[in-house]
Amino acid sequence: MTVKIEQKIINVEVLEHATASNGAEIIQMHEKVERPEVLLGATYKLKTPLSPHALYVTLNDIVLNLGTAHELRRPFEVFINSKNMDHFQWIVALTRIISAVFRKGGDVTFLVDELRSVFDPRGGYLKKGGKYMPSLVAEIGDVIEGHLRAIGMLDTAPDPTRSAGIEAARAAYAARHAATSENESDFPATATICAHCQTKAVVSLENCMTCLNCGDSKCG
DSSP: OOOOOOSOOOOOOOOOEEEOTTSOEEEOOOTTOOOOSOOEEEEEEEOOTTOSSOEEEEEEEEEESTTSTTOEEEEEEEEEEESOOTTHHHHHHHHHHHHHHHHHOSOOTHHHHHHHTOOOTTOOEEOTTSBEESOHHHHHHHHHHHHHHHTTSSOOOOOHHHHHHHHHHHHHHHHHSOOOTTOOSSSOTTOEEOTTTOBEEEEESSSSEEETTTOOBTTO
């Protein structure tokens, strides 16, 4: 059916509700959803070389359409706590902004890339396992990414073709080099940082720089 628009369009509004096949209303996340008395959540501990005290990142989620086939778990708010008060002002500002974006709804996964692209002018640091963090803000983004994967907002299934390539690269490297027990990382001590996944896992494999973590290769 074609509808002719006779008047000038002056405003556009995204529908916040949809209807299931049985006529029940499907609620999507939006800023008018009221906060329940109790929220599900998880707290993540961050221990960085930038501070003698750990940071604790708490992400609380709201469950929409509970008990139906359209049940959704979406992030609602974030809190960051620490004994170290050096970063208090910007941490409070960051948590309020992130929480506001969560409550707006829609695709909030862009926050991960935005936070992980923040670089500390004093330099970053390596986490245990060899993953490079360009800043504390980037590690907070890393925590949010893991949480979004846990609640199903980001895909957790690895690409089978890419996974096979990574395993092949690791096997080829292991066949030529013996792992050292002194290395705390999962990758060789001589590895360099990968520009793609920020992990200290790039080695020379058949004269080609290859990442043993994500499979990124300079030879394609």
